[in-house]
Amino acid sequence: MYRYDEFDSKLVINRVKQFTKQIKRRISGDLTEDEFKPLRLMNGLYLQLHAYMLRVAIPYGELSSKQLKMLAYISKKYDRGYGHFTTRQNIQFNWPKLIDIPKILRNLAKVEMHAIQTSGNCIRNVTADHLAGLLPEEIEDPRPWCEIIRKWSTFHPEFSFLPRKFKIAVIGCNEDRAGILVHDIGIKIIKRKEIGFQIFVGGGQGRSPFIAKKISDFVSKKNLLTYLEAILNIYNSLGRRDNIYKARIKILVNELGIEHFKKLVEDRFKLLKQKKTALKGIEIDKIKNYFKLPSLETVGKINPEFPKNPNFEKWLKFNTLNHKVKGYKIVLVSLKSKNYPPGDMDYKQMIHLAELAEKYSFGEIRVTHEQNLVIPHIKITDLFEVWKILDSITLATPNIGLLTDSICCPGMDYCALATARSIPIAQKITNFFEAKKKQDEIGPLKIKISGCINACGHHHVGNIGILGLDKNGQEFYQITLGGSSKENASIGKIIGSSFSSSEIIPAIDKILDVYLEKRDNKNQTFIQTLEQIGLKPFQEALYDNN
Amino acid sequence: MAKKLKANIFVYSANDLISGDVVFYSEQNGWVRDFISAKRIMKEELEKFQEKVSAELKQNNIINPYLVELDDDGKITKLRERIRFKGINIKDFKNV
Ligand code: SF4
Numbered sequence: 001m002y003r004y005d006e007f008d009s010k011l012v013i014n015r016v017k018q019f020t021k022q023i024k025r026r027i028s029g030d031l032t033e034d035e036f037k038p039l040r041l042m043n044g045l046y047l048q049l050h051a052y053m054l055r056v057a058i059p060y061g062e063l064s065s066k067q068l069k070m071l072a073y074i075s076k077k078y079d080r081g082y083g084h085f086t087t088r089q090n091i092q093f094n095w096p097k098l099i100d101i102p103k104i105l106r107n108l109a110k111v112e113m114h115a116i117q118t119s120g121n122c123i124r125n126v127t128a129d130h131l132a133g134l135l136p137e138e139i140e141d142p143r144p145w146c147e148i149i150r151k152w153s154t155f156h157p158e159f160s161f162l163p164r165k166f167k168i169a170v171i172g173c174n175e176d177r178a179g180i181l182v183h184d185i186g187i188k189i190i191k192r193k194e195i196g197f198q199i200f201v202g203g204g205q206g207r208s209p210f211i212a213k214k215i216s217d218f219v220s221k222k223n224l225l226t227y228l229e230a231i232l233n234i235y236n237s238l239g240r241r242d243n244i245y246k247a248r249i250k251i252l253v254n255e256l257g258i259e260h261f262k263k264l265v266e267d268r269f270k271l272l273k274q275k276k277t278a279l280k281g282i283e284i285d286k287i288k289n290y291f292k293l294p295s296l297e298t299v300g301k302i303n304p305e306f307p308k309n310p311n312f313e314k315w316l317k318f319n320t321l322n323h324k325v326k327g328y329k330i331v332l333v334s335l336k337s338k339n340y341p342p343g344d345m346d347y348k349q350m351i352h353l354a355e356l357a358e359k360y361s362f363g364e365i366r367v368t369h370e371q372n373l374v375i376p377h378i379k380i381t382d383l384f385e386v387w388k389i390l391d392s393i394t395l396a397t398p399n400i401g402l403l404t405d406s407i408c409c410p411g412m413d414y415c416a417l418a419t420a421r422s423i424p425i426a427q428k429i430t431n432f433f434e435a436k437k438k439q440d441e442i443g444p445l446k447i448k449i450s451g452c453i454n455a456c457g458h459h460h461v462g463n464i465g466i467l468g469l470d471k472n473g474q475e476f477y478q479i480t481l482g483g484s485s486k487e488n489a490s491i492g493k494i495i496g497s498s499f500s501s502s503e504i505i506p507a508i509d510k511i512l513d514v515y516l517e518k519r520d521n522k523n524q525t526f527i528q529t530l531e532q533i534g535l536k537p538f539q540e541a542l543y544d545n546n
Numbered sequence: 547m548a549k550k551l552k553a554n555i556f557v558y559s560a561n562d563l564i565s566g567d568v569v570f571y572s573e574q575n576g577w578v579r580d581f582i583s584a585k586r587i588m589k590e591e592l593e594k595f596q597e598k599v600s601a602e603l604k605q606n607n608i609i610n611p612y613l614v615e616l617d618d619d620g621k622i623t624k625l626r627e628r629i630r631f632k633g634i635n636i637k638d639f640k641n642v
Contacts, residue, residue, distance in 0.1 A: 027564060033609045047610060049630050051566035082636045097565045341639045412626055413634050421629075427639055473624060 002290045004112045012114045019043045020102040044115025049416045054093045055118040058367050060128035060146040061089035065354040065363035070111040072350035078104050082346040089127045089367045121162045123153035127169045129177045130368040136324040140189045142170035144287045152225050163239030164247035179485035181212045184249045196220045202253030205455035209491045210250040213258040222278035230269035294362040299327030302380045312387050315398040333373040334397040341423040342408040343371030352393045403445045404430040407458050411451025418451035420468025420475040432505050445526050461485035463526045465492040477504045482530045510541045553615035557584040560611035577608050
């Protein structure tokens, strides 16, 4: 795992000191709210529906046991005993008091964490594949590249006041688990003669969703930052600042056309290459050293006899993956149980999970953009024991990738911008489909739910997307079908008029019935079936009797 | 602001600067957590109270004041405001 160098520590501590003074000046009345608001936002502090909300970065989703224990401590001492993992590998505390923020930030700094650049029009937390460094098919681990970008972009003066927020994601496998094509910049590590990067630009969700377009087929390692800088230069000078809805880079790329945008970037890149120092191999290697696998014993193929237990077997099937080192498994921890809102975790669960990771997985934990956690290195022989512990703390729901493993934003229960609630819809889906025992038969399926058009719940790229709307003061839900954030990314299509909160679950049920009836076989995915039969059979099932 | 509002009765709500808690304007005790004590403001009094709240913003240690609409029985009309008034916790979602 990455450890702060002297520079990182100083930077974070100085920022805590600076923000502490700003909070004092706000409380004493020396700063008005108008003056203070941009300062608090730069430090991840929002005002939400009920209270302040602090968003803490988990760079590229990597968390140590020590850090998770600190998050547990903070949530118990300064919040209401829980935290919410977001779709961008951050954690949010929903109830902190302004007066406690300096203490919270000092505690976070002790474990090399902060809330910098989790808000505002800057380069946000760089995200990565949550299975980075764990799979045999990976070309190269994306985490060192995320860290290199993080170092370069943190407090970069030129990129602190971009036209709008800016999100970057990096993957090292062909399979995309980070949704790079719905990011402002998506980076895919590829192998030609040497290893380098394919760069995609202009993806995003919100009210105008776009799939990113390829801007470069190959950028060498030494030129990565220079190329990113060229893109950001062009965006910074041409991106719109007069209209918040048109300020993201996706709008600029779409208005100029990718060829024109690319030409501007390439010209800029040529210029910058002459002026900027390329990344040196020695610097890259230094960062890479932090991300080496812990010393896992190679133990050959292991097939231990586990006690007969159907719940364990189901969990083994859905919540574990093969690790690149024989004898180990990757364990996926579902934060989508019946008991809590998607992505929420209470402090006791955090403490137990941190201890479990300490004992069985070298103190390493990952956070996924699908609001689950990963324990990366579990010995196969420890699996039953690990499952028992997870089960005892409601963290063994065997549903990874299934329909009850939905992504869901906080919606109107917490968010000041929401037009409808999203958490109760996710909960209803879970309760309804668990009772019907339908989800195993359906197999992998992504349902994604947002409480407003800002699309933090990624509804545009859900196989089934649900968007909460306000219709004359009533909550309604619009359904889109066919979205995906994978390598074949696509934006879902609106199926028709929206449904009230009492109609939405039966509507989803009907959609799933059509899928089950029409698919050729159980391996044909929802998206493949939809491509084959089109929207019409779904629309007929939903609207014909109206 | 008043133009967009449809109701006849309102309360003023905001967040406490230091705790972030939801607060309501009461005539006797300033900004309080208790909705029951909130001053019911009639449509025709809106301007007077808007001026008062803006003028006192600094010394009152509150942020983001705005008007919440009530129906003629004094109940909050909008779901968003009802959720905000009720407050919420992780346990509230068990078996929705
Ligand atoms: S999608 Fe809308 S409701 Fe959901 S968290 Fe984002 S802004 Fe809030």
